[in-house]
Amino acid sequence: MTDRVYKKIEITGTSATSVEDAVKNAVAHAAKTVRMMRWFEVVETRGRLENDKVAEWQVTVKIGFAVD
Amino acid sequence: MTDRVYKKIEITGTSATSVEDAVKNAVAHAAKTVRMMRWFEVVETRGRLENDKVAEWQVTVKIGFAVD
Amino acid sequence: MTDRVYKKIEITGTSATSVEDAVKNAVAHAAKTVRMMRWFEVVETRGRLENDKVAEWQVTVKIGFAVD
Amino acid sequence: MTDRVYKKIEITGTSATSVEDAVKNAVAHAAKTVRMMRWFEVVETRGRLENDKVAEWQVTVKIGFAVD
Amino acid sequence: MTDRVYKKIEITGTSATSVEDAVKNAVAHAAKTVRMMRWFEVVETRGRLENDKVAEWQVTVKIGFAVD
Amino acid sequence: MTDRVYKKIEITGTSATSVEDAVKNAVAHAAKTVRMMRWFEVVETRGRLENDKVAEWQVTVKIGFAVD
Amino acid sequence: MTDRVYKKIEITGTSATSVEDAVKNAVAHAAKTVRMMRWFEVVETRGRLENDKVAEWQVTVKIGFAVD
Amino acid sequence: MTDRVYKKIEITGTSATSVEDAVKNAVAHAAKTVRMMRWFEVVETRGRLENDKVAEWQVTVKIGFAVD
Amino acid sequence: MTDRVYKKIEITGTSATSVEDAVKNAVAHAAKTVRMMRWFEVVETRGRLENDKVAEWQVTVKIGFAVD
Amino acid sequence: MTDRVYKKIEITGTSATSVEDAVKNAVAHAAKTVRMMRWFEVVETRGRLENDKVAEWQVTVKIGFAVD
Amino acid sequence: MTDRVYKKIEITGTSATSVEDAVKNAVAHAAKTVRMMRWFEVVETRGRLENDKVAEWQVTVKIGFAVD
Amino acid sequence: MTDRVYKKIEITGTSATSVEDAVKNAVAHAAKTVRMMRWFEVVETRGRLENDKVAEWQVTVKIGFAVD
Numbered sequence: 001m002t003d004r005v006y007k008k009i010e011i012t013g014t015s016a017t018s019v020e021d022a023v024k025n026a027v028a029h030a031a032k033t034v035r036m037m038r039w040f041e042v043v044e045t046r047g048r049l050e051n052d053k054v055a056e057w058q059v060t061v062k063i064g065f066a067v068d
Numbered sequence: 069m070t071d072r073v074y075k076k077i078e079i080t081g082t083s084a085t086s087v088e089d090a091v092k093n094a095v096a097h098a099a100k101t102v103r104m105m106r107w108f109e110v111v112e113t114r115g116r117l118e119n120d121k122v123a124e125w126q127v128t129v130k131i132g133f134a135v136d
Numbered sequence: 137m138t139d140r141v142y143k144k145i146e147i148t149g150t151s152a153t154s155v156e157d158a159v160k161n162a163v164a165h166a167a168k169t170v171r172m173m174r175w176f177e178v179v180e181t182r183g184r185l186e187n188d189k190v191a192e193w194q195v196t197v198k199i200g201f202a203v204d
Numbered sequence: 205m206t207d208r209v210y211k212k213i214e215i216t217g218t219s220a221t222s223v224e225d226a227v228k229n230a231v232a233h234a235a236k237t238v239r240m241m242r243w244f245e246v247v248e249t250r251g252r253l254e255n256d257k258v259a260e261w262q263v264t265v266k267i268g269f270a271v272d
Numbered sequence: 273m274t275d276r277v278y279k280k281i282e283i284t285g286t287s288a289t290s291v292e293d294a295v296k297n298a299v300a301h302a303a304k305t306v307r308m309m310r311w312f313e314v315v316e317t318r319g320r321l322e323n324d325k326v327a328e329w330q331v332t333v334k335i336g337f338a339v340d
Numbered sequence: 341m342t343d344r345v346y347k348k349i350e351i352t353g354t355s356a357t358s359v360e361d362a363v364k365n366a367v368a369h370a371a372k373t374v375r376m377m378r379w380f381e382v383v384e385t386r387g388r389l390e391n392d393k394v395a396e397w398q399v400t401v402k403i404g405f406a407v408d
Numbered sequence: 409m410t411d412r413v414y415k416k417i418e419i420t421g422t423s424a425t426s427v428e429d430a431v432k433n434a435v436a437h438a439a440k441t442v443r444m445m446r447w448f449e450v451v452e453t454r455g456r457l458e459n460d461k462v463a464e465w466q467v468t469v470k471i472g473f474a475v476d
Numbered sequence: 477m478t479d480r481v482y483k484k485i486e487i488t489g490t491s492a493t494s495v496e497d498a499v500k501n502a503v504a505h506a507a508k509t510v511r512m513m514r515w516f517e518v519v520e521t522r523g524r525l526e527n528d529k530v531a532e533w534q535v536t537v538k539i540g541f542a543v544d
Numbered sequence: 545m546t547d548r549v550y551k552k553i554e555i556t557g558t559s560a561t562s563v564e565d566a567v568k569n570a571v572a573h574a575a576k577t578v579r580m581m582r583w584f585e586v587v588e589t590r591g592r593l594e595n596d597k598v599a600e601w602q603v604t605v606k607i608g609f610a611v612d
Numbered sequence: 613m614t615d616r617v618y619k620k621i622e623i624t625g626t627s628a629t630s631v632e633d634a635v636k637n638a639v640a641h642a643a644k645t646v647r648m649m650r651w652f653e654v655v656e657t658r659g660r661l662e663n664d665k666v667a668e669w670q671v672t673v674k675i676g677f678a679v680d
Numbered sequence: 681m682t683d684r685v686y687k688k689i690e691i692t693g694t695s696a697t698s699v700e701d702a703v704k705n706a707v708a709h710a711a712k713t714v715r716m717m718r719w720f721e722v723v724e725t726r727g728r729l730e731n732d733k734v735a736e737w738q739v740t741v742k743i744g745f746a747v748d
Numbered sequence: 749m750t751d752r753v754y755k756k757i758e759i760t761g762t763s764a765t766s767v768e769d770a771v772k773n774a775v776a777h778a779a780k781t782v783r784m785m786r787w788f789e790v791v792e793t794r795g796r797l798e799n800d801k802v803a804e805w806q807v808t809v810k811i812g813f814a815v816d
Contacts, residue, residue: 003566005573006556008604012482012540018088020154022479023183024190029481029543031188040190042181045110047091049131052099054092054108060484063185064556067573071362073369074352076400080210080268086156090207097209097271113178115159117199120167122160122176128212132352135369139294141301142284144332148414148472158411165413165475196416200284203301216346216404222632224290226343227319228326233345233407235324244326246317249654251635253675256643258636258652264348267321275430277437278420280468292630295659296666303664312666314657335661336420339437358496360698363727364734371732380734382725385518387499389539392507394500394516403729426768428562431591432598439596448598450589453790455771457811460779462772462788471593488550488608494700498547505549505611521722523703525743528711530704530720536552564766567795568802575800584802586793607797615702617709618692620740624754624812634751641753641815672756676692679709683770685777686760688808744760747777 005067006038012060019045022059036066073135074106080128087113090127104134141203142174148196155181158195172202209271210242216264223249226263240270277339278310284332291317294331308338345407346378352400359385362399376406413475414446420468427453430467444474481543482514488536495521498535512542549611550582556604563589566603580610617679618650624672631657634671648678685747686718692740699725702739716746753815754786760808767793770807784814 013026023040030037044060081094091108098105112128149162159176166173180196217230227244234241248264285298295312302309316332353366363380370377384400421434431448438445452468489502499516506513520536557570567584574581588604625638635652642649656672693706703720710717724740761774771788778785792808 003558003560003569003600005558005569008554008556010484010486010538010554012484014479014481016479020190020193025479025481027185027188027190037185037188039185040183047108049095049105049107052095052105054088054095056479057088062554071354071356071365071396073354073365076350076352078212078214078266078350080212082207082209084207093207093209115176117163117173117175120163120173122156122163124207125156130350139286139288139297139328141286141297144282144284146282146416146418146470148416150411150413152411161411161413192411198282214348214350214402216348218343218345220343224326224329229343229345231321231324231326241321241324243321244319251652253639253649253651256639256649258632258639260343261632275422275424275433275464277422277433280418280420282418292666292669299661299664299666309661309664311661312659334418360734360737367729367732367734377729377732379729380727387516389503389513389515392503392513394496394503397496428598428601435593435596435598445593445596447593448591455788457775457785457787460775460785462768462775465768486552486554486606488552490547490549492547501547501549523720525707525717525719528707528717530700530707532547533700564802564805571797571800571802581797581800583797584795615694615696615705615736617694617705620690620692622690622756622758622810624756626751626753628751637751637753668751674690683762683764683773683804685762685773688758688760690758742758 006064007067008062008064009034010043010060010062012058014059015057016055017057019057019059022057023061026059026061027063030063034063034065037063038066039064074132075135076130076132077102078111078128078130080126082127083125084123085125087125087127090125091129094127094129095131098131102131102133105131106134107132142200143203144198144200145170146179146196146198148194150195151193152191153193155193155195158193159197162195162197163199166199170199170201173199174202175200210268211271212266212268213238214247214264214266216262218263219261220259221261223261223263226261227265230263230265231267234267238267238269241267242270243268278336279339280334280336281306282315282332282334284330286331287329288327289329291329291331294329295333298331298333299335302335306335306337309335310338311336346404347407348402348404349374350383350400350402352398354399355397356395357397359397359399362397363401366399366401367403370403374403374405377403378406379404414472415475416470416472417442418451418468418470420466422467423465424463425465427465427467430465431469434467434469435471438471442471442473445471446474447472482540483543484538484540485510486519486536486538488534490535491533492531493533495533495535498533499537502535502537503539506539510539510541513539514542515540550608551611552606552608553578554587554604554606556602558603559601560599561601563601563603566601567605570603570605571607574607578607578609581607582610583608618676619679620674620676621646622655622672622674624670626671627669628667629669631669631671634669635673638671638673639675642675646675646677649675650678651676686744687747688742688744689714690723690740690742692738694739695737696735697737699737699739702737703741706739706741707743710743714743714745717743718746719744754812755815756810756812757782758791758808758810760806762807763805764803765805767805767807770805771809774807774809775811778811782811782813785811786814787812
């Protein structure tokens with residue numbers, strides 16, 4: 001068995017509604033360019049405020065994916 | 069163009085239901101005393117447990133707002 | 137009045153749907169073996185990815201409980 | 205029941221004698237301007253040295269207080 | 273000579289009077305259930321405020337103890 | 341001699357030209373509302389990018405000032 | 409499918425020869441009391457020095473194991 | 477409105493003269509391969525010493541850029 | 545002399561035998577796609593446990609490489 | 613006016629009785645070899661346990677002193 | 681080829697004008713007592729405020745130098 | 749019994765072969781100038797890459813030694 005290797009990319013997803021959706025958007029976008037994604041790690045949660053309300057959740061994740 | 073300056077305050081919002089609502093409560097309260105809020109950063113997520121259940125989500129955020 | 141003492145355990149709850157449910161699952165399981173749980177602190181949020189989607193939220197919390 | 209909100213302020217108390225007194229001084233001073241203080245967190249312990257001796261303990265705490 | 277192994281537990285001691293007493297209370301309680309305690313590491317110092325005074329010091333330590 | 345107490349505020353200064361000017365702007369603004377400022381600590385350095393260039397340096401500092 | 413839950417314990421393994429052996433000793437000992445161990449995370453690497461030589465590697469790991 | 481997604485890359489710029497120039501060099505180089513850069517975060521400042529002088533400033537930044 | 549610029553990638557190498565081999569596997573794989581690699585920094589050491597034994601060392605490194 | 617320069621040394625003081633005494637012991641010892649000590653920063657608080665009691669407080673400080 | 685060894689010292693340089701000059705002052709002073717300095721790492725940036733202005737930049741660096 | 753005091757120095761050992769050898773080289777070199785070394789703490793693991801291979805392991809340790 002060969003030893004597997006994984007790369008990690010850092011990506012910030014946003015959503016008007018929730019932390020979970022911001023992560024899902026980050027993953028969905030990453031899926032356009034990388035294959036074999038295996039896990040993510042949340043590294044930062046921030047957001048934009050507009051008119052005294054949360055206008056956007058911004059969640060930065062590191063995504064690990066296997067490389068051949 | 070003048071260089072802008074922002075202040076940050078640290079505030080803990082609570083909610084019986086979700087991380088998102090705890091943040092919204094923190095922002096709603098901050099809106100009573102500061103204007104021109106621009107962003108927030110989650111710095112801690114904790115909670116109170118009662119009768120073996122999550123009774124309260126406690127999310128501490130730093131809120132950045134512009135100053136004149 | 138006696139000075140109270142608390143122990144902390146570290147536990148990772150998982151959920152297919154949300155951060156909140158992952159924490160609730162961790163708390164529900166901890167309730168099987170410890171009593172008088174008082175608070176939790178989120179220490180890490182990660183997840184498993186499958187078929188380009190979030191398959192599982194994994195939230196690690198420290199749970200504090202009173203000891204006699 | 206309304207969801208409570210807490211603000212945190214950061215304050216450095218000093219004392220010629222002990223860590224505990226430095227914290228008490230910080231709290232005593234904060235009491236002049238904020239009400240309903242609930243907890244503190246020590247974030248830094250430093251001190252001033254003079255004539256080869258500890259001349260002053262400087263303890264920085266965050267103080268959390270409830271807001272209406 | 274066999275290689276020794278140590279476990280660590282995390283425990284929060286409290287005291288109305290000092291940081292040192294809070295740690296001693298944590299250690300005294302731990303002594304009820306673990307043997308061969310060797311060292312401790314302070315990981316957090318917090319406290320409860322009541323009527324504008326420090327009502328309780330809360331010091332969290334990790335305690336290392338040898339296992340057979 | 342009375343034990344001195346210091347408060348800290350967190351403030352983000354910006355500048356089109358340098359880290360130093362961003363800090364100076366933060367200090368200049370703080371001077372409008374607090375007196376007896378004694379020291380600052382840089383806690384974060386970021387910036388805004390526009391048209392492939394650094395458009396703005398954003399330096400967050402904590403400013404400590406004496407309170408009576 | 410039920411949502412799985414994992415507990416983590418913190419344990420320090422030692423070895424006269426290498427980092428790897430210190431971890432293996434920690435894992436071997438943990439195996440005496442917990443089942444279904446899934447992963448470990450190295451949190452600290454230290455050692456004891458004697459007669460100007462490394463006498464003992466001390467590696468602290470967190471071990472995650474599934475709970476029913 | 478679609479939720480925006482940002483990627484981050486980590487890049488170390490160098491300069492013989494200043495922190496600011498090191499960052500600008502990092503940004504200038506990144507501009508060759510990525511578009512729509514929005515912000516940067518300084519994560520490390522180091523340097524090379526030669527003949528008892530600072531020969532090179534090395535500033536590592538994370539650069540965030542929008543992806544379609 | 546032009547100011548050099550370096551990029552960093554984050555990559556997790558694995559090995560059944562040692563920390564060193566896990567790093568070497570990460571570097572060997574990175575060599576397939578990037579040139580002029582100059583240094584690495586270990587950012588995390590974890591592993592997989594199977595049948596009460598270390599089945600796989602997982603070492604995450606950041607690799608710095610020069611860019612033209 | 614010349615720009616002052618300070619060196620820092622790291623030193624661990626111990627005491628059977630308190631955190632404060634451990635720091636004082638560290639400072640007293642440092643005074644044997646360095647002059648013009650100006651400040652200290654507590655970086656770690658640990659201790660040795662013997663017979664289920666705190667046998668020794670071990671406080672590590674960084675001491676800053678002016679150099680000519 | 682022999683394996684090289686480096687020592688690190690921690691030193692705080694000050695300057696009335698800039699971060700860069702504070703570092704240069706630290707390096708210049710270190711050059712009086714150590715040889716073969718190779719690199720520095722900025723670990724803290726602070727400053728003194730006087731009359732509502734930055735009176736002094738204080739930059740703490742670790743300096744690495746080769747030892748024979 | 750007198751309260752013992754320990755100093756710490758920071759030193760980077762290198763080795764072409766392993767993490768363990770890099771630490772041993774650091775310790776061996778420190779032994780030339782300090783006596784009564786008691787423990788070490790690994791604070792950073794890095795390395796140099798040459799021709800797509802690990803050319804050198806660089807492990808930085810803090811070494812604690814007793815002082816009279």
